[in-house]
Each structure stands twice: as structure tokens, then as C-alpha cells.
Amino acid sequence: xxxxxxxxxxxxxxxxxxxxxxxxxxxxxxxxxxxxxxxxxxxxxxxxxxxxxxxxxxxxxxxxxxxxxxxxxxxxxxxxxxxxxxxxxxxxxxxxxxxxxxxxxxxxxxxxxxxxxxxxxxxxxxxxxxxxxxxxxxxxxxxxxxxxxxxxxxxxxxx
Amino acid sequence: xxxxxxxxxxxxxxxxxxxxxxxxxxxxxxxxxxxxxxxxxxxxxxxxxxxxxxxxxxxxxxxxxxxxxxxxxxxxxxxxxxxxxxxxxxxxxxxxxxxxxxxxxxxxxxxxxxxxxxxxxxxxxxxxxxxxxxxxxxxxxxxxxxxxxxxxxxxxxxxxxxxxxxxxxxxxxxxxxxxxxxxxxxxxxxxxxxxxxxxxxxxxxxxxxxxxxxxxxxxxxxxxxxxxxxxxxxxxxxxxxxxxxxxxxxxxxxxxxxxxxxxxxxxxxxxxxxxxxxxxxxxxxxxxxxxxxxxxxxxxxxxxxxxxxxxxxxxxxxxxxxxxxxxxxxxxxxxxxxxxxxxxxxxxxxxxxxxxxxxxxxxxxxxxxxxxxxxxxxxxxxxxxxxxxxxxxx
Ligand SMILES: [Zn+2]
Numbered sequence: 078x079x080x081x082x083x084x085x086x087x088x089x090x091x092x093x094x095x096x097x098x099x100x101x102x103x104x105x106x107x108x109x110x111x112x113x114x115x116x117x118x119x120x121x122x123x124x125x126x127x128x129x130x131x132x133x134x135x136x137x138x139x140x141x142x143x144x145x146x147x148x149x150x151x152x153x154x155x156x157x158x159x160x161x162x163x164x165x166x167x168x169x170x171x172x173x174x175x176x177x178x179x180x181x182x183x184x185x186x187x188x189x190x191x192x193x194x195x196x197x198x199x200x201x202x203x204x205x206x207x208x209x210x211x212x213x214x215x216x217x218x219x220x221x222x223x224x225x226x227x228x229x230x231x232x233x234x235x236x
Numbered sequence: 237x238x239x240x241x242x243x244x245x246x247x248x249x250x251x252x253x254x255x256x257x258x259x260x261x262x263x264x265x266x267x268x269x270x271x272x273x274x275x276x277x278x279x280x281x282x283x284x285x286x287x288x289x290x291x292x293x294x295x296x297x298x299x300x301x302x303x304x305x306x307x308x309x310x311x312x313x314x315x316x317x318x319x320x321x322x323x324x325x326x327x328x329x330x331x332x333x334x335x336x337x338x339x340x341x342x343x344x345x346x347x348x349x350x351x352x353x354x355x356x357x358x359x360x361x362x363x364x365x366x367x368x369x370x371x372x373x374x375x376x377x378x379x380x381x382x383x384x385x386x387x388x389x390x391x392x393x394x395x396x397x398x399x400x401x402x403x404x405x406x407x408x409x410x411x412x413x414x415x416x417x418x419x420x421x422x423x424x425x426x427x428x429x430x431x432x433x434x435x436x437x438x439x440x441x442x443x444x445x446x447x448x449x450x451x452x453x454x455x456x457x458x459x460x461x462x463x464x465x466x467x468x469x470x471x472x473x474x475x476x477x478x479x480x481x482x483x484x485x486x487x488x489x490x491x492x493x494x495x496x497x498x499x500x501x502x503x504x505x506x507x508x509x510x511x512x513x514x515x516x517x518x519x520x521x522x523x524x525x526x527x528x529x530x531x532x533x534x535x536x537x538x539x540x541x542x543x544x545x546x547x548x549x550x551x552x553x554x555x556x557x558x559x560x561x562x563x564x565x566x567x568x569x570x571x572x573x574x575x576x577x578x579x580x581x582x583x584x585x586x587x588x589x590x591x592x593x594x595x596x597x598x599x600x601x602x603x604x605x606x607x608x609x610x611x612x613x614x615x616x617x618x619x620x621x622x623x624x625x626x627x628x629x630x
Contacts, residue, residue, distance in 0.1 A: 090256040095296060103364040135480065136366045142476060164387070164484060166379035168431040172371030173359040183376050185384075185480050194480025196367055196380070204432070209387050225366050 108137040111150055116227045120217045124156040124191050132192045157188035159234050160195070162211040167204045178230060180204070186213050186231050200230035212236055238453035239621045241333045242464035243326075243579040247271035248412045251445035251564050254350040260295050261304045264288075264346040267448035268307060275450050275460050277340065279309045283450075285338035286315040287329055289322040289345040291568050293357045308344050321516070322447065322572025323601025323611040327470045329451045334622055339453045345573070346446035347566035354442060354567070361605060363477065372479070374518075375439060377605035379431035381484040382521040386433065388485040388536075391524060393433060395539030397424040399520040400437045400562060402548055407559025409588040415441050415564035438520040440561040440570075447572045449579070454619065465579035467622065468596065469503070469614035471496030477608060490529030490600070490610040497612040498531070500622060503596070506531045510614075512581050512591055513553065514574040515600040517560040518567075522607065523547075526600055527555065530612070554591050557581070571601020575613050582615045 105113055108125060115121040124133045125148045127141035133156060134141075139148050165184035172181055182199035184207070199207065200216060212234035218227050247270035255263060272279060286308045290300040297303050301310065301317035308315055318325045322345035329341040355373040362368040385391060401424060407416030419437070427435040450460075457464045473496070475489035476482050494506075503509045513532065517523040524538035532553060533541050541547060547555035556563075558577035565573045578597040580586040599613045 092256070097293075097296075101364065105365050109365055136478065142481075163480075164380045164384035166376055166383060166431045166433075167429075168376050168379070169429050170355075170431075172376070173353070173355040173373050174369055174371035176371040181371070183370070183372065183380065185380060185484075187480070193478065196370065196372065196479040198370060209383070224369060226369065 106139065108139050108148070108150055108153060111153055112137045113223055113227070117221045117223055121155050122157045122188060122215070123153045124188070126152050126154050128152070133190055134193050135188060135191045135195050154190070156190040158215050159236070160186040160188035160213050160231070162207065162209060162213050163187055163194050164209060165199060165207045177226065182207070184213070184231065197225070197228060198230035199232070201232035238333060238336065238455065240454035240619045241330045241467045241622065242452060242454065242457035242619070243449055243467070243575070243615070244452050244457050244460040244464045245271040245275035245277070245450035246576045246579050246583070247274060248447045248573065248576055249445045250412050250414070251443045251566065252414050253442055253444070255348065255444040260290070260346055260348055261307045263348065263444065263446045264304055264344055265307045267346070267446040268342065268344060271448040271450055277450065277460070279342070280312055283309060283340050283342045284313060285329070285332055285341040286310060286313070287318060287325045287341060287343050288315065289318040289320070289325045289568050289572060291347055291357070293360065294347050294349060294351055294567070296351065308342065320609055321601040321603035321611065322569055323575055323599060323613060324472060325572055326449070326451065326575045326613050327472050327611055330467050330470050333451060333453050339456045341451045343449040343451060343572060344446065345569040347568045348444040349442040349566050350444050358605065367479065374605045375434065376431050377479060378519040379434045380479065381606045382433055382519065384484040385521060385525050390536060391521070391539040393425060394421060395543050396438070396521045396524065397421050398542050399517065399523045400424045402542070403517060403523070403556050403560040403562040404437070406549060406557050406589065407563030410559045410563060411588070412445070413559040413563035413565070414443065415562065416559055434519060440518050441564050443564045443566040445566050445569055447569050447576050449572065449576060463583045463585070465582040465615045466617070466619040467613065468616040468620050469497035469499070469501030471500070471612045473610055475608050475610070479606070484606055487525055487529035487607060487610070490526060490602070490607065490612070491531070493610040493612045494530045497614045501614040501616070501620065503614065506598070507533065507553070510553065510596050510598050511594045512557065512578065512597040513555045513600070514558055514578040514597065515556060515560070516570055516574060516602045516607070517556060517562050518570065520562060523555065523560065526607070530598060530600060549591065557589050557591050571599070571611060574599040574601050578613070578615050582617050
């Protein structure tokens with residue numbers, strides 16, 4: 078067991094070492110559950126379509142932020158799987174959550190048929206070859222995952 | 237009932253990468269004691285409202301203000317915590333005084349970033365269903381925004397580096413900043429990449445510190461000081477939450493917050509009417525993006541006007557003469573520090589960093605990744621009635 082009164086670099090001042098850990102289960106909600114089930118079982122990506130605004134949102138949601146209409150499960154439609162890269166980055170440090178990718182590359186991909194982008198990992202590509210406007214396709218996880226990592230990452234599309 | 241509100245006292249601790257000698261309460265007390273001494277006010281007798289701003293995870297306690305009631309006077313009267321950037325405390329203090337409920341409000345923001353890892357703290361700002369487990373933090377989100385903004389508007393790395401050059405040079409003059417230094421463009425552009433295209437000097441460094449302000453109604457303000465900084469306008473607005481919901485090159489929330497604040501202040505040509513800006517350059521490129529959002533230049537022009545020296549201390553529109561957040565200001569404290577630096581300029585008590593003849597100054601703060609929430613405070617040397625314009629922002 079570690080000493081709870083760990084001295085800081087200055088011997089006159091003490092720091093109390095603490096670790097907050099919480100195991101949490103966050104509900105995905107009605108439309109979110111449909112999204113994750115379709116992704117896990119059918120490798121389909123769903124978005125929410127607002128008929129009034131003619132806008133399709135990812136992630137799917139039960140309210141249109143533009144017109145405040147209630148959206149439901151019947152407003153879900155399939156988007157992607159191909160999309161366009163809007164921006165990207167490569168952190169040169171270890172991200173604050175364990176990420177199954179090396180090197181870690183991030184991007185925002187606007188899936189075909191959607192009006193908002195998906196922030197996700199990028200893979201099977203050299204950072205130097207990434208370009209805004211590139212066409213991308215998802216690579217799905219081999220073992221079904223009941224979370225967003227059911228999409229492992231997006232890679233340049235083989236169109 | 238009052239319809240004019242002013243900042244009558246401003247105090248800041250020295251910011252430093254790590255204050256191992258004080259806990260958050262002791263740090264907060266340093267700023268509070270200083271602002272009370274400066275104004276001659278007594279916390280029990282004269283202050284009738286307190287608003288604090290701090291961060292649960294950085295403080296290590298949920299509803300983090302509950303741990304420092306004895307320092308801010310929360311056991312004496314009403315005290316509210318802003319869970320957002322400190323500039324929003326000035327927004328709510330103004331509303332409280334305009335309502336007639338309060339006359340004299342103590343504002344406090346404190347954060348010790350040295351107490352925990354910023355990336356772990358900021359990762360918890362991302363939604364837990366779709367985004368958090370991908371490992372995003374404010375730096376990777378900012379890198380996505382920087383690349384998008386620079387690509388859409390043709391902003392160059394050199395133009396962004398000029399923000400770093402200017403602000404770190406300005407910070408040398410400011411005794412509260414710890415990151416001031418003179419660098420060459422080449423040195424800035426050769427700094428190690430943290431999250432491409434952001435390099436080490438493009439990020440506001442981890443800092444510990446506190447800021448305290450006192451805001452008062454017109455009647456009380458005139459009793460306290462001959463040179464207050466009057467609140468001329470306030471505005472606040474959120475943008476969409478998910479990273480992909482907005483084009484990160486845009487800043488709709490800031491444009492709306494600025495429009496509200498300018499309308500209240502009677503400003504219709506900000507570039508001509510505003511003398512000085514203190515804005516939230518948490519990341520260097522944001523100074524350019526926020527300048528455009530504040531309507532101080534056209535979209536895509538901020539890189540050019542910065543390269544031309546317009547935003548330098550000696551320029552037509554000094555921006556962050558204090559050294560900005562890049563100079564070393566803690567998260568959460570950031571916006572109240574922006575308001576404090578702008579107020580000092582208007583009050584003529586900015587010392588080494590004073591710019592001549594500042595009649596109208598704009599302070600901007602933001603919270604959330606990529607500036608999701610935006611707050612704009614317009615300050616002036618001459619008072620202006622707020623009741624006629626307040627709430628007429630639509
Ligand atoms: Zn709609």
C-alpha cells in the first residue's frame with residue numbers, strides 16, 4: 078500500500094494522493110439503443126432524420142435542435158457507411174482513455190446522407206497522406222462490441 | 237432600482253505552474269483579501285452576494301464551492317457557483333445587481349491545474365455514450381478545430397505563431413503571468429508537435445491561481461471608487477455539443493453572444509468603437525477565430541491583421557496586451573482573468589501593461605471544448621443605463 082501522505086518536491090508541503098474511480102453504465106436511450114443494436118448486429122449506422130428541417134443527425138437523437146420537434150425511433154434511417162473527412166489530428170501523447178489504435182489518429186467524418194459529422198479514430202493510413210475532403214469508410218470490429226468501438230476506425234475508402 | 241453596474245475592485249494572485257504551498261481555499265483567500273483591502277469593504281457588512289467559479293474534478297470535490305464557504309462568505313448569505321468559465325460569473329453578477337436584489341457582489345474564480353491531469357479532467361467533458369471512450373480531450377478537439385479553421389479560411393501556421401509571439405512577449409510585462417518570454421517565429425514553429433497542427437507553445441500552460449472581483453450598483457460603486465469599470469453590455473450563448481454537430485471553423489455562439497453584448501452597449505461598429513480586447517486564447521489559433529467571431533474583422537482576416545501588427549500593444553486594436561491565457565492563466569479562472577485585465581485597463585490601473593486611453597474594452601470567455609459556450613462582457617469608462625436595452629437582444 079502506498080503512503081497516503083506523499084511528500085511533494087518541497088519537503089514542507091504535503092500532497093494527498095487520491096484516485097477517483099467510478100464504474101458507470103450510461104443508458105443510450107430509445108434511439109441510441111436502436112443505433113447500437115443495429116451497429117452491433119447488422120453493421121449499419123443509423124442517424125435521426127427531422128422531416129420538418131430535412132436534416133439528418135448523427136448521433137441519433139430524440140429532439141431536433143433546430144426546430145425542437147420530437148424525433149422518435151421511426152425517424153431513424155441508415156447513413157453512410159462512406160463519408161468525407163472534415164478534419165483530423167495526430168496526438169503525440171497517450172490519450173486519457175485506452176484507445177485500441179497505434180498510432181492514434183482522430184478525425185471527423187461526415188457520413189453520406191448525414192448533415193453532422195462523426196468524431197472517431199482513423200486507421201490504415203499514414204498521417205501524411207490524410208487530406209480534408211478524403212473519402213473514408215468504416216472498419217467494423219471483428220468481435221461485436223456494444224459500444225462506439227463496434228466501428229474500429231475509418232480508413233481511406235476503396236472506391 | 238439600479239440600472240448601472242460597475243466593477244469596483246480587481247485582484248489576482250500571481251499565476252504559477254504549481255503552488256504547492258497553498259490549498260484551494262488558501263489560494264482563493266489571497267485574492268479575496270486583496271480585493272477587500274483595495275476597496276475597503278468588509279465581507280460581512282458590505283458584500284451581499286457571492287459568485288464563485290471552480291472545477292469539481294480539479295478541486296477534488298463535487299459542487300466544489302461547498303469546501304470554501306468560510307473563505308468566500310457562503311455561510312453569511314447567498315453564494316452561487318458557476319460551473320462554467322469565470323466570465324459567466326460577471327454575467328450573472330450583473331443580472332443579480334440589475335434585478336435590485338443585490339448591491340455588492342464578490343466574484344471569485346480559482347483553479348489549481350497542478351492537482352490533476354488536464355486531459356483526464358477534460359475527457360470527462362465529452363459525452364459518455366458516443367465520444368468519451370475514444371479518448372478525446374480539449375487538446376485533440378482543439379487540433380481538429382485548428383486544422384478545420386485554418387483550412388477553410390486559409391490561415392497559415394506562421395500567422396498563428398504570431399499570436400504566440402505577441403502574447404508571450406506581452407506576458408513578460410505582466411507580473412501575474414508566468415509564461416512570458418521573447419521568442420522568434422522559428423522557435424515557435426519548431427516547438428514539438430502536441431496534436432498536429434498544435435505545438436507546445438500553442439497551448440495555455442497548466443497554471444494555479446485565483447482572481448477576485450467586486451461588482452456593485454451605481455450608488456455603491458460611486459461610494460467605493462472614482463474610477464470604476466462600467467458594464468456596458470453582456471451576452472452569453474451555447475453552440476451544439478457534439479464535435480461533429482457544427483462546422484468547427486464557425487463560431488455561431490460567439491457571434492450571438494457578441495451581438496447581444498454589443499446591442500446592450502450601443503456598439504454597431506465594433507472595430508471602430510472597441511479600444512482593446514482581452515479574449516480566451518486557450519489555444520493560439522483561437523485568438524484569430526474569436527476575433528472574427530467578435531466581429532472585429534471579417535471571417536478569415538484575423539491572420540492578416542495579426543501579421544500586420546494591428547493587434548499588437550502598439551497597434552490600432554491591442555488584443556491580449558495582458559499576455560492572454562497563453563501567458564499562463566488557469567482553466568475556469570480564464571474568463572474572470574480576461575474580465576479583470578480588461579477592467580484594469582478601463583480603470584487605468586493596469587500598471588506595466590496599461591494601454592493609453594482605453595474607453596471601451598471587450599472581454600471574452602468560453603468553456604467546453606472548441607468554445608462551446610461563449611460569454612462576452614463589454615466594459616467602459618463612462619456609465620450606460622442597461623435597463624433600456626437589457627433583454628432586448630432578440
Ligand atoms: Zn427540425
